[in-house]
Amino acid sequence: MSARKKTWVRCAFSEMNMTASPVPLEATPAKRTRSSGNVSTRISRSQSGKSTPTQIQEVESVDLTALEDDQDADSTGPPPEVKANWMERFAPATSEELAVHPKKIGELRDWLRHCEAVQKKFPAQMCLLTGPTGAGKTATLRVLANEFGFQVQEWINPVDCEVVNALGDQPSGCSYVGSHLEAFKSFLLRASRYKSLLDSHNKRLLLVEDFPNVLLSDKEANFEELLDEYSNYGKSPLVFIVADAKSRGLNISYRLFPDQLKAKHRIEHISFNCIASTIMQKAMKAFCSVMQQPQNKSTYKIPSSSVVDSIVVGAQGDIRNALINLHLSSLKGVASMPTKQLNVSVVTKGRKKKTQSTLKSIGRDESITLMHALGRVLNPKFNEDKRVLHSPEEITEAFNTEPRNFVNFIHANYLPHFKNIEDVVAAINDLGLSDAMLDEYRDNSLPTMGLNIAIRGVMLANSSPVSGWMPVRGPKRINIQSQATLAEQRLVGVGYSGISKSLYATEYSSFVKCIAGKLSDSHSSQSTDSI
């Protein structure tokens, strides 16, 4: 049981590497860093201790796949069963196999070359790789590091740290925070300095893909200090990999790496793009040829080209996702395996969806931006038989999580697109209906329906749209401001605080303004009289 569990865990972490073994071993010390030197030996001992003789076979197969070539492991394992680390078979081994644009590979290669050149003088070079998920950031780094002979040491957020600390009698809150950060710090400084006992590589490269949560919680100063320290004491190049996030609040590259910080430490920023569909097609072909290799043949059948196409479209430049889909759709179902049903259903689903539309075939959620979707709603395109090109359902699905926001945006922007008041009536009628539905919390499906109604209403109501450029406006927020001046407040007296803003606006405001205005007039006239 424990061995099985371990295989699963192991694979999840070493998902993209090809010479995997040292990396997990290196990654684990990082988890428990106290003193990195002897921990790694301890860990390896504990692992061997854990595996009981009866389970040796299994454990071996796991470690072997990692240590030796994949092919051996595959030939020994029972062929129809899908190895949990199947992804490694498809991982690129050389930079030619990478599905990333050569220019980006070149950039990273230049940086690594530069690192080697200045290693004696300035060993602590830093680099930031950003890009959408599945753009091949990690894969590129691993391949190139391999090429240059760097040993990649990755930081993985420790899971067990807080447990240890919570047992102590000091207040757990602060000690937890401190220890997490400290573990990260000592990883950065020690792992760059001392090499593992087990590996023969001389050059190390630190990789941080998993940022400690402490750094993300509005304490950027901490991170800056860390980098300062690292640039002084670090001994190896350091690479940060950050996936792009849509919202700024979640965007690590935006929050942790402000421009001045990048300038200060000369952090090389390489931003990857989505993988172009032509390159993706090529990669798919490569994957298919891997599948046709003799040791894989028993596991995979070759998927039809239409399925491959729809996968490429659906993945939207995410190669990891494309690979997962390809894997699922090309698995040969085995009678005894319960996964068969699932795999088959995924395939048919993929096909079905593809026939419906090329926009959303399988896999990744289609993510269209708000502006994009607004454009589709406000300027709907129609095909020859008078049907909308982008179905309202698609747009609804994309904004299911924040229907209210989207409806507000539609409302703020729909009016300039209309020429006839009759059409406006139809549109606003539906918007109003959807507003009423969105506010109903008793049924889960109502928000979706409401959003759908709003989108349909506006898309279909407009019989003669106005063409031309209309700037998009954000929905207005109503902030009720009390406009009472100090003199007016004094006039109303202590009771003013007890009067709500709306009541004041409706009942008091205009009269009190009158009275207060007259009062101040009389005061000033009195004062002039006295002079």
Place this chain on the structure above:
Amino acid sequence: MALWVDKYRPRELSKLDFHKEQAENLRSLCKQSDFPHLMFYGPSGAGKKTRIMCLLREMYGAGVERLRSETMTFTTPSNRKIEVMTVSSNYHLEVNPSDAGMYDRTVVIDLIKQVAQTHQIEISGQREFKVIVISEGDELTKDAQHALRRTMEKYVATCRIIISVNSTSRIIPAIRSRCLGIRVAAPNETEIVSILQSTCKREGLALPVELAKRVVDKSERNLRRALLMLEAAKVAKAPFTANQEIPDLDWQVFLRETASQIISEQTPNKLEKIRERLYELLTQGVPPNLIFRGLVEQLVNKCDMSIKAKTLEFATEYEHRMQTGAKHIFHLEAFVAQFMNIYKKFLSELIMTDDF
């Protein structure tokens, strides 16, 4: 110098000008040692707050009139700070949770907890509970009302709640059943006239009856509005004359202009301008249902007989939707658009029939 509204506000139950029988009932309610949660309901400017304050004075003595205003800060679960202004004395606390908008739930819970968890120190001769006065309780969100229901029961030993609402229809049944409802009807016209006149007498002014009647007409039987109106009129022209000008509420003037703009042009472009005006009213703090009502009144007055019925029909539909929905502007705009549509059709038909 205080406003007339506050200056001549009756301080004791015995001095109230109207609903005297009810005042007597309230007084006997105070005599009992136990005292239920109360809900005063009635239209705006009918004297709910006045009665509440009189009742508190009856219970606690003149100490309740030593008021201080205080700004309390609450932190929502999402770490947002909200400031709410309160008026309090040693014995009671008055709050308007509706100013906190959608965060009123936090305000209600925290406030009641704060007040209710401290016992009165000197109970000699006094009640052992404090009173929390929640004004405009019907503006509370459903969420807050449910929260209130629970806290009301939990802290019943140390605090009583008096809710003042315009209409009980927007209060959830659970709260309605926990409170003793007291209806405060708006005073009738003769009552208002006599109050206006007695006020003027105490100010040393002579008030012509015609003017008083006009003020009453304009104030829609809202006593507070009538008094404020009269004072503003006095400021404008000191010795009253029978046909002097009475100042209007400026949002009503604004609405009137909006209505005439709607009549003048019926295009999406105009609708957009109307929307801006409606937004302006909303940001000033005029409640959407008042805007809706004012708009309907103005439009119905201005349009032809044949489309009045239809206008009202749509008005009822959209007003109802506005109460169920959250974005008031949608429904206001929908009504305006619908009216524009009807009116435009009416105009084009008129031209057609003229041609024949």
